[in-house]
Amino acid sequence: MIKVSRMADYAVLLVCKMSKNEDKFYSANELSLNTSLKTTTINKILTKLTKANITSSIRGVTGGYKLAMGADDISVGNIIDIIDGRVALTVCVEKGENNNCELESVCTSRSNWQVINNAVCNALNSISIEEMANPFKIKNNYKYKEDKNFSNINNRMV
Numbered sequence: 033m034i035k036v037s038r039m040a041d042y043a044v045l046l047v048c049k050m051s052k053n054e055d056k057f058y059s060a061n062e063l064s065l066n067t068s069l070k071t072t073t074i075n076k077i078l079t080k081l082t083k084a085n086i087t088s089s090i091r092g093v094t095g096g097y098k099l100a101m102g103a104d105d106i107s108v109g110n111i112i113d114i115i116d117g118r119v120a121l122t123v124c125v126e127k128g129e130n131n132n133c134e135l136e137s138v139c140t141s142r143s144n145w146q147v148i149n150n151a152v153c154n155a156l157n158s159i160s161i162e163e164m165a166n167p168f169k170i171k172n173n174y175k176y177k178e179d180k181n182f183s184n185i186n187n188r189m190v
Contacts (some may be wrong), residue, residue, distance in 0.1 A: 109156035
């Protein structure tokens, strides 16, 4: 199963909350009250986001965290990359030195996995935090169709 981590999901939630008033400094306690997340979790996430220049922080009684850029300039893909690292659906599409696959010389699907991985990354990067902070208006009622026998695998959306 391909799944976004809880920390990345929580990070998107926090940035969405902060995007409602981009000029405001939010304390970790205030964000905790607004999201029901633990303060320790919020601090871990905000530390990573601040190091990546998504948020900025000011210390002190009136300090806190705020977005360092507009919500329309931050993508869901940015947040996932910061919290979890780059999206890699398989070992062979991972960036870096540790992407050695023992089957690389005989594998015919590596380039296809790269195409699929790029499509997922492009989808995540195409949605801004501004869009995530406002519910999508779905024109059609899409439902995920579970296909037990996988005979119609390319038509999973009905």
